[in-house]
Amino acid sequence: MSAIVGQPVDRKDGRLKVTGAAPYAAEFFQAGLVYGVPVQSTITLGHINNIDSSEAKKIKGVIDILTYKNAMSLHQTAGGDPNSGKFSEKDLLPLQSERIYYNGQHIAVVIAETFEIAEHAAALLRIDYNEEKPVIDIAQSEAKTYRPQQGLGGGSPQLKRGEADDGLDRAGVKFEQTYTTPVYHHNPMEPHSTCAYWDGDSLTVYDATQGVFGVQNLLANGMGIPKEKVRVISPFIGGGFGSKGFTWANTFLAPMAAKLVNRPVKIVLSRSFQMFTCAGRRSSTIQKISLGADSGGKISSGKHETTSETSFVDEFVEQAGIATRILYDLANLDIIQNLVRLHRGTPCPTRAPGEAPGTYAFEVAMDELAEKLNIDPLQLRLINYAEKNPFDGKEFSGKNLKWCYQQGAASIGWKDRSSKPGAVKEGKYLIGYGMATATYPANRSKASVKLKLYADGHAVAACCTQDIGTGTYTIMAQIMADILGLPMDKVEMKLGDSLFPQGPNSGGSQTMATTAPAVRAAALQAKSRTIQLAIADKRSPFYQQQEADIIAADGKLYVQHDQARQETYSQILSRNKMEWIDADATTDVTLKDGQKGPENDQAKKPAENPFAKQDEKMDREKYAFHSFGAHFVKVRVDSLTGMVKVEKISSAMDVGKILNEKTAKSQIMGGAIFGIGMALMEGSVYDPQTGRIVTKDLADYHVPVHADIPAFDVQFTDMPDYNISLVGSRGAGEIGITGITAAIANAVYNATGKRVRDLPMTPDKLLA
Amino acid sequence: MYPFTLVKVNDTAAAIKSASGNEHAKFIGGGTNLVDLMKMNIEKPEKLIDLNRLALKKIEKLSNGNILVGALVTNTDLAYHPLIRSHYPLLSEAILAGASPQLRNVATTGGNLLQRTRCYYFYDTATPCNKREPGSGCSAISGYSRIHAILGTSEQCIATHPSDMCVAMTALEAIIHVEGKDGKRIIAFSDFHSLPGEHPHIENTLAPADLIIAAEIPALGFAANSTYVKVRDRSSFDFALASAAVALDVQAGSVKHARIALGGVGTKPWRALAAEQALIDKPATMSHFELAADEELKNAKTTLYNSFKKELAKRTLISALQKTGGMV
């Protein structure tokens, strides 16, 4: 049987995207569409005294101006569980009052016949404010630190394992350092955008979102209308990286404006300012790491204390200590998480929330400790290798990290690395190598899929999850193709419409791991139903054959040991005068306590879903589900000017079975490129006097350009993890960004002997 | 963006006439700077005069050996012109170190000379800025000033001139040809851009309705041994934290002539005369390069956030001197 799964199949939507034919949220046109341009506060704390719109309203083509004075009242709709939606700022539903909590908060929407008119008129609004003194910096005296009790997944971000203080006191070799990371902005290529129109009391919204169902839920709750009256559509998303995982004000402003003017309204956030103020960010962190080891390198105790920021209108915790719980076999560990409220918008998940900055600090600390101990950094990691999950003592569902270390080390040439920093020079360049461990949890949740296998021999499946640019359309089609034995052009996956059965929010690297089992179950079901028809039918060559002996491949079905007996789906369906065969599958995971989820369809109706049951394997009682990997990096640093060039990144990843080598590699490379940004150039700056964003566009906020991107060697174990599902795949979307920043920082140190503990490592910080 | 009308003109006289007497008129070349500024409501011209039909797109060698570059020659065409590549590598390299291929393909020589600062606050109409709104104050001096200038600053403004091309041109002592209401004239490069002083909104010595028609690059034999070094936060598509254009005439190990200019650190393209002086008739050695760099930057005035620039500018200059001095 030809396996399409695993192949580096080109994206089904590739051509649509590069020709501009793939419609994004801002590209749906409705008759009578008008344009909304949001206006933001230019003060950081206070309230609006008056909005003078007289000049703006004089402009021909301006229809109306939405402010807190004429906006519809919204109902509290914070949500919580990302799969049912989370509004990013629970105490700041848009345009409900004159209060200002941060610079860049939406205060009005100018609605006009054209974008240009709306934009011009927006510049003419005169806002009179009453200003108060804001808290704008973690270090400011008014900034109050507290310890949050709930992190992103609902669990406590605080952890006490053993007696870390004692252990640190007694350790032969002690290490302590503080690392800081700045605010990062996601900057997906597609800005946040929403088009909305009302038909009576029914609302249709095209939204750039990582969670169509969440948006439907939040809009219904917030606007006080039944869910059935809200349809959310999001077929293509130009990246989100977490910024579109929570729902932001624009998703509400468009339908609110549409209601006000009784026309379809489109809102697109501007790249400058708006994408840097009201679409989320990664919090800055201050991380203090303490480690205590014996002279042989065994670490007995550790402490990872993080301070991060949140807003005054919601709580988000950048849990930098989260990966430290599971990375190494540390008997005594304190994870401490502090939070400070600032007058800034609320942070939100950013690719590997917690893990990305956390693995930077911890994996640099490991490098520093290795040097102190005079042990090779890779060796130190092996000495402290965790065979079982140190967090809960469970077995890992599948951990092949040692292979990753070996392959990565071989690929970069680790054995030739000089352990002495600043020792290798090529002309005016200093050469250095660094490595770090990568890790990310393997998440999976519930998904439902409907599939139709048509008499003309093609199949369409639908699930309301999203392809945020990662390749979901393609991978799901590959699964269908293999099971149904159809070529790629005869299978289609439909995504991103709330009319489809519910799938997962595209966050936590779970889209593929969650949706693939359901697609698999639905495809198996359709195939089985077709075969059942045939083996019960005297007219079929399969009459009275065993179902298990019938294979689907190359566009037809045949009996395995008697290949002359064959027929096509078309023949079977036509003979039975059926236009199609339906399949309908829901797959879910067992919950923490081993119980099935309350809405678990299979538990209730096993007969209808004979295949789904087999997928119920992700046993959280028995296993810990995490992916691991390693990044190895070679850098070249200009000894005079401090400019760093990453020359090569070798990444070896263990993320279970690889469904599409191309899309999987792209994820790892994309994550690692984010890491180059974090390590060398990215970071948002706020004005020290006013708290207003300074780095307000992509000219001032530097993301890596092509010239910053090195040669890549990405390898996968490709070892199926059948504990997570029968598909055997764990997600790959976020692990690539973990560890990489540390690997680069460690390489820069190895090259220069300079340890920069405050990101990004721009040239100025590397001058002696 | 504010509404405007677009006028297309066929010759320089029509362009000047169209601009005359209208303080809200602006010329547009490639539009890569002006249109951005219009989108941010910083420039609000009521009338845009499109220069792209003017016959100012030639690069020619004059009888005296100088090279005349038409104002509408694109940055790409200038950078890749064989005469520029062979005779003035510093100019070619400087242009190619700037912006991106797409931008350079449309950006013009005239527009590049007049591109405005990248000061964060200049771009943010919600903040005070003396350059944008004279008398309103300078947000950078009290704010975040990492990218700002350390040479030629004033109490009113510390914004850098962002151009790479201009750094090379000031080292080459280019001559700007201008046509205005009263006919043609030339301006020496060092007189073209103004220091911020008390009036940072005045950025050059052009009169209203003055049209740049060309930049003349004087013949300079030793400029064939020249380079442009640019240090920035990423490998490409970024403005200079510090840059150096250097042309060096080294004979028997000793510097006979030097042309040096710095970018990313000055409020105008910074001709480094002190460094040049310090090098003439000195051995082309590291220690003399260091002395020259020290000499140029000894009066640099830094802020809380850009104090690194003094050292970085020195090293950038030394790096360029090493390259032209045959050391790397």
Ligand SMILES: Cc1cc2nc3c(=O)[nH]c(=O)nc-3n(C[C@H](O)[C@H](O)[C@H](O)COP(=O)(O)OP(=O)(O)OC[C@H]3O[C@@H](n4cnc5c(N)ncnc54)[C@H](O)[C@@H]3O)c2cc1C
């Ligand atoms: C993202 C980005 C990155 C960049 N990076 C760099 C960089 O790294 N280094 C660098 O040096 N530059 C950089 N630039 C700036 C770029 O070089 C300038 O925008 C460009 O050179 C301007 O040329 P233009 O023809 O487009 O000018 P325009 O935008 O058309 O005009 C600029 C100004 O010049 C005036 N003008 C134009 N032509 C004439 C004329 N003939 N006579 C009189 N007045 C005239 C216009 O009225 C306007 O005020 C960057 C620009 C962008 C957008």
Ligand code: SF4
């Ligand atoms: S440095 Fe100059 S351009 Fe920048 S804010 Fe101050 S006055 Fe304006």
